[in-house]
Amino acid sequence: MVQINFGQREVSCKVVFYGPGMSGKTTNLEIIHKKAPKDAVGEMVSIATETDRTLYFDFLPLDLGQVAGMRTKFQLYTVPGQIYYNATRKLVLQGVDGVIFVADSSPEKMPENLESLQNLRDNLAEMGLTLDDVPVVLQYNKRDLPTAMSIPDMNAQMNPMNAPVFEGVAREGKGVFATLKEISRLVIEKLNKEHAPASTRRRTATNLEGKSPSQGVPVQSPSGANKLPPMQAGVPTGVAQRPQVPQQLPQGTSTTPLGQQRLPQRPAAPATQIQGRPGSERGVPVVPPRSQGVPPRPNYTPTPAGGNAVVPPPEDLSPKDKHLAKAKPPAIDKRAAGANPDLGSTDPNLRRYQENKSGGGAVRAMLLVLIFLVIAIIILFILCMFVPAVRAQLPPNMQRMFMGESQAHSAALPMASSAEPVASAPTTPAAPVAHTPAPVLPDAPAVAAPAATAPIAAAPTAAAPVAATPPTPAPAAAPTPSPAPPVAAAPAATPAQEAPAPTPAPVNTPVAEPPAAPPATTPAGSP
Amino acid sequence: MVSENEALKLRRLVFYAADIDKINGVLLAFVKKANAQSALLIDQEGHMVARQGFHQSHDSSALAALVAGSFASTREVARLLGEKEFRVLFHQGTGQSIHITLLGERTLQVCVFSSQVKPGMIQVLCKELSTQLEGVLVEASKRAPSDQQQTLGAGFSEAMKDQLDSLFGNL
Numbered sequence: 001m002v003q004i005n006f007g008q009r010e011v012s013c014k015v016v017f018y019g020p021g022m023s024g025k026t027t028n029l030e031i032i033h034k035k036a037p038k039d040a041v042g043e044m045v046s047i048a049t050e051t052d053r054t055l056y057f058d059f060l061p062l063d064l065g066q067v068a069g070m071r072t073k074f075q076l077y078t079v080p081g082q083i084y085y086n087a088t089r090k091l092v093l094q095g096v097d098g099v100i101f102v103a104d105s106s107p108e109k110m111p112e113n114l115e116s117l118q119n120l121r122d123n124l125a126e127m128g129l130t131l132d133d134v135p136v137v138l139q140y141n142k143r144d145l146p147t148a149m150s151i152p153d154m155n156a157q158m159n160p161m162n163a164p165v166f167e168g169v170a171r172e173g174k175g176v177f178a179t180l181k182e183i184s185r186l187v188i189e190k191l192n193k194e195h196a197p198a199s200t201r202r203r204t205a206t207n208l209e210g211k212s213p214s215q216g217v218p219v220q221s222p223s224g225a226n227k228l229p230p231m232q233a234g235v236p237t238g239v240a241q242r243p244q245v246p247q248q249l250p251q252g253t254s255t256t257p258l259g260q261q262r263l264p265q266r267p268a269a270p271a272t273q274i275q276g277r278p279g280s281e282r283g284v285p286v287v288p289p290r291s292q293g294v295p296p297r298p299n300y301t302p303t304p305a306g307g308n309a310v311v312p313p314p315e316d317l318s319p320k321d322k323h324l325a326k327a328k329p330p331a332i333d334k335r336a337a338g339a340n341p342d343l344g345s346t347d348p349n350l351r352r353y354q355e356n357k358s359g360g361g362a363v364r365a366m367l368l369v370l371i372f373l374v375i376a377i378i379i380l381f382i383l384c385m386f387v388p389a390v391r392a393q394l395p396p397n398m399q400r401m402f403m404g405e406s407q408a409h410s411a412a413l414p415m416a417s418s419a420e421p422v423a424s425a426p427t428t429p430a431a432p433v434a435h436t437p438a439p440v441l442p443d444a445p446a447v448a449a450p451a452a453t454a455p456i457a458a459a460p461t462a463a464a465p466v467a468a469t470p471p472t473p474a475p476a477a478a479p480t481p482s483p484a485p486p487v488a489a490a491p492a493a494t495p496a497q498e499a500p501a502p503t504p505a506p507v508n509t510p511v512a513e514p515p516a517a518p519p520a521t522t523p524a525g526s527p
Numbered sequence: 528m529v530s531e532n533e534a535l536k537l538r539r540l541v542f543y544a545a546d547i548d549k550i551n552g553v554l555l556a557f558v559k560k561a562n563a564q565s566a567l568l569i570d571q572e573g574h575m576v577a578r579q580g581f582h583q584s585h586d587s588s589a590l591a592a593l594v595a596g597s598f599a600s601t602r603e604v605a606r607l608l609g610e611k612e613f614r615v616l617f618h619q620g621t622g623q624s625i626h627i628t629l630l631g632e633r634t635l636q637v638c639v640f641s642s643q644v645k646p647g648m649i650q651v652l653c654k655e656l657s658t659q660l661e662g663v664l665v666e667a668s669k670r671a672p673s674d675q676q677q678t679l680g681a682g683f684s685e686a687m688k689d690q691l692d693s694l695f696g697n698l
Contacts, residue, residue, distance in 0.1 A: 003574035007547020012574040040694055045589045047596075056596060059573075061588040064694060068686040075573060075592060091599040095572030177695040184691055185684075192684040350555055350579060 001095035002191050004070075012073045013187050014095055015180075018120050019102035020112035021053070021081030024141040024170040028102060029060050029078055031173045032180060040064065054080040057092045064184070074184060081116065090123050098135040098187040100179055102170070103158060105140050105148035113158060135186035136163045139179045143167045546667040547577055553659045554579040561652040562644055564623070567637040568630075568660065571595055576634070594627060594637050615653075619646060626650075628657045636660055 003012040017025040026046070033044045042061035049055045062074040079089040099120065103113040121131060140154055151167070159165060164182050168175030383390045384402050391399055554566040558580045565580025567587065573595035578587055602612045616627040626638045626649050638653050 001570075001572055003542070003570060003572070003576070005542045005547065005574075005576060007542055007544045007551070007577065014572055014574070037694060043586050043589055045593060056600070059589060059592045059596075061586070061592075064687070064690050067690050068683040070683070072687065072690070073588070075588070077592075087603060088600065091596065091603070094599065095570075181691045181695050185688060188687040189684050192687075350558060350581075 002097050002187070004191075008071075009069065010071045010073060011067075011191070012075065013097040013184075013191070014075045014077065015098045015100065015183055015187065016093060016096045017076065017078040017100045017102055018089075018093075018116065019081055019141075020104060020109065020116040021083075023081060023102045023104040023109070023113070023116075024168075025078040025081060025102045026052075026054055026058050027170040028100070028139070028141075028168075028176050028179075029058050029076055031170060031176045032062070032076065033060055035173055035177070036062070053082065054078055055085070056080065056088050067188075072188075074187075076180075083115070083119075086119065086123075089119070090126065093120075093123050094127065096134060097191075098137070098183045100137050100139055100183050101163075102139045102141050102168075103154065105142045105154065106145050107147060107149050110149065110154075110157060117158060131161050131163075135183060135190055136161065137179055137183045137186065138163050138165045139168045139170075139175060140165060141168045141170050141175075143174075144169045144172070542576055543667070546663060549663045550577045550660065551579060553656070553663060557638070557652070557656045557659075561638070561640070561649075561656075563652075564639045564641055566639075566656070567591065569595060569635050569637060571598065571633045571635065580639070590637075594625070594635060598627060598629070598635055615650075617646070617649070624649065626653045628653055630657055630661050631664060634660075634664060 001014070003010075005012070017028055019025050026048075029044065033041050040063050042063065045059040046054065047056040047058070057080070058078040060076040062076055064072040064074065066072075077092050079085075079092045101117065101120065103109075103117075124130060124134065138159055140148075140151065142148065151165070155165065164186075166175045166179045166182065168179065170176055384394065385391075391402060394402070550568055554568065554577060557563065558566050563580060565578060567578040567590070568576040569591040570576060573592035575587060575591040598616065601616060605611065605613045612629065614629045618625045618627075620642070622642050624640050624642065624646070626640065628636045630636050636653070636657055638649070638656070640649055
């Protein structure tokens with residue numbers, strides 16, 4: 001059953017080679033596979049027995065390229081000819097659009113031919129069809145046999161339905177393509193008749209090219225197409241009841257529907273050709289039909305060896321067409337065997353997605369971040385160890401953590417002397433003395449001098465108890481820094497408790513000294 | 528009574544762009560969600576309707592034809608067992624597996640998975656997909672034929688003749 005897919009802009013038809021066993025159906029398919037332009041045929045699939053008899057079916061996809069804006073495909077199947085494979089034969093026959101009946105020309109095979117033909121009728125009848133519903137072409141194969149039956153004889157027995165008949169020698173490829181062309185034509189004609197009512201016709205690529213036959217341009221088929229005998233002069237004209245396409249077009253005289261000169265045969269597919277129709281040969285860039293998703297592939301273009309090599313877009317195309325040409329993957333059979341044949345999905349984004357998926361992009365990214373973090377931490381650690389400026393930013397306990405014992409000691413000292421006087425306090429022997437300097441200090445310079453000279457005066461009385469009440473006398477002694485005070489101080493010193501001795505002493509920055517000095521002097525001076 | 532041509536036309540499979548877009552959308556979402564390699568919609572005769580995703584080494588038209596053949600033969604097996612048909616087929620390989628579900632009467636949904644996806648998960652996901660696709664197909668079939676404006680170009684037949692001549696003219 002013809003599938004018309006307007007979404008993908010594809011028409012897909014199923015043609016079945018039918019006939020008795022050993023009549024040459026698979027050979028027909030093999031010849032098509034071998035001889036047809038490589039860009040038109042796909043891979044042949046054969047489900048065969050060990051002895052090369054078709055078990056289920058042979059399958060050959062045939063891509064005719066863009067036809068009026070639709071990519072047209074034929075799926076060619078053969079059925080197993082042996083009688084006992086009828087079950088699978090029926091399966092293959094499901095949804096058939098056209099039948100090529102391959103008959104064996106030798107007289108002893110005629111009963112088998114007839115049996116197979118009847119079997120075809122029966123199987124079609126099971127699907128509610130008759131031989132008149134489905135386009136049928138007969139191929140009388142093995143015409144090279146010396147005992148081959150004559151065409152009229154065969155027709156009389158096999159062709160009551162007046163189907164087009166072709167002679168063939170499938171082994172040598174004779175008649176194979178003529179048969180294929182005829183059945184293709186019949187199938188498409190039938191399809192077109194049913195599916196293109198003129199009233200609902202819409203703009204298609206054909207119309208865009210200005211090629212619509214409805215514009216009054218007479219469709220001129222090559223002369224005598226309807227009357228030419230299919231293959232040889234020996235075929236009686238009565239055989240060719242249906243219009244047939246001549247196998248070889250008269251060179252130079254054939255015309256396109258527009259009446260323009262057309263190349264007698266298909267040009268050897270230049271790599272830059274986007275569409276195989278004559279339109280592109282005339283230098284008219286053919287606008288590929290739009291479709292949602294991805295535009296349908298044009299005729300295959302041969303690419304140099306290597307996977308998905310991109311064909312350079314032709315020079316004479318519009319930028320849009322160039323882009324489209326670049327975006328299209330080459331045909332599967334044009335790619336190197338090793339390369340991943342990618343058959344072109346309908347969504348290029350998905351392809352990107354699937355290609356990147358393996359290996360896990362997210363995992364890789366996380367690993368990278370992790371590595372980066374570890375490196376950053378290591379660098380920070382090293383900086384803290386060797387660069388004091390950086391280290392100073394850290395809290396003190398962490399600083400200590402970063403430094404060894406000796407380093408910690410030497411580094412701590414200068415900081416302690418400047419910022420924390422208390423730190424050294426414990427080293428002074430007399431705690432009270434430490435307090436005294438504070439009030440005295442402001443006058444230190446003034447006091448210092450007399451103190452230096454006066455110690456003796458003060459000293460005698462200072463004695464041990466000095467420590468007891470130093471604060472009060474100190475101010476008294478201090479305001480008397482004049483040259484006289486030493487004298488005054490001396491008598492005043494008699495109360496013994498008022499000894500200013502300590503006061504001058506703390507004036508000197510080395511705190512440790514004064515307490516030691518007065519006691520030393522007093523015993524010496526007092527006696 | 529409808530003529531033979533009408534009858535044939537009724538049986539013909541026609542897919543329109545809007546439906547194909549919907550189907551493609553569903554298939555694409557499925558492929559991404561299920562981590563499948565590809566998802567195809569084919570009809571029973573082996574024609575491919577839509578596909579999303581990629582395969583490494585096979586021809587998808589051949590795949591479609593063979594899957595349809597495989598399905599047809601298991602249908603005969605089913606009949607031998609008194610069953611109308613097997614609606615689900617699952618072929619499991621070491622590296623790849625394929626899951627086939629019959630949608631309605633004549634359309635097959637085909638999903639290809641790598642072995643990383645567990646078979647049970649495949650069953651669940653494919654079931655989900657089949658429900659969605661059936662919805663799309665039913666909706667498409669309900670639409671009145673008059674809505675479906677797209678037809679083949681009138682010159683299709685002539686263009687085809689040209690193309691056949693240019694392809695096989697010298698063979």
